[in-house]
Amino acid sequence: MSTKPRPPRPPRPLTLTERRKAATQLDIARAAAELFTERGPDDTTAEDIAQRAGVALRTFYRYFRSKQDAVAPLLAGGADRWRAELAATEPGTDLSAALERSIAGSLAAEGEEAAEGLRWTRGLLRAAQDDPALRAVWYRVNHESEEQLREVLAALAAPDAPADAGALELRLLAAAATAAIRIALETWAVTDAPVRGEGAPAELALRCLRELTGGVRIPPAASAGGR
Structure with missing residues (x-):
């Protein structure tokens, strides 16, 4: 007898810390996108992205492995x-x-x-x-x-x-x-x-x-x- 997989559970509400983390990640992503569009990836560094996003470089690498x-x-x-x-x-x-x-x-x-x-x-x-x-x-x-x-x-x-x-x-x-x-x-x-x-x-x-x-x-x- 086959069993039907249950529908995915609705995601639980994010905590305040998780919402702040997601907001920071999105800020960094937008900064990277702006710079890639303006200069191209080759002429953009992780330091440039962090500066544009207003975060420390260590914060950038806490969330992302590369530019x-x-x-x-x-x-x-x-x-x-x-x-x-x-x-x-x-x-x-x-x-x-x-x-x-x-x-x-x-x-x-x-x-x-x-x-x-x-x-x-x-x-x-x-x-x-x-x-x-x-x-x-x-x-x-x-x-x-x-x-x-x-x-x-x-x-x-x-x-x-x-x-x-x-x-x-x-x-x-x-x-x-x-x-x-x-x-x-x-x-x-x-x-x-x-x-x-x-x-x-x-x-x-x-x-x-x-x-x-x-x-x-x-x-x-x-x-x-x-x-």
Whole structure:
């Protein structure tokens, strides 16, 4: 008898110390992104980033291993919000529709904060073209997101769907969804297309998702009584 994995538990509220730590990490990440965009990674040092962020160099290295690693929170932030939105999908919702809706919503750039996040990503991806270490951070962020997405999809699948989060269908779906966003952002980053509308990340990601999942069997979603 197969057992259905339990839905991921809601994250516990962050403590004051954890919130301060996250805020410091984001300040450092933004400072690194600014400098990489202005000067390029080669002409930016960890000392430069720490100074721009207003922290000591030892604080920088308490949170990050390298100057390139410092931008990981910015690159991962959108994926974190996207997975959280997907995890909150109502039972019985078609998984294919839920994926499209969550991807479109996360890349829609409806508010200025979301639009700013996409512009940061564009600058970082342009800088990564000539910096293998920065590209490695981008690929690592995507790989980690794919692994976490598999768990979310497994929790949303129906009880009679493959129960293992590593099942072939779920692996393919998680890989396709992650690749769709990655390819869309990389394609958009080298253009001057806007953050919204034709040629924007949301439109490109949906096109990529539909192409990549064309031959993937989407597992059925759990019903309201099956969660």
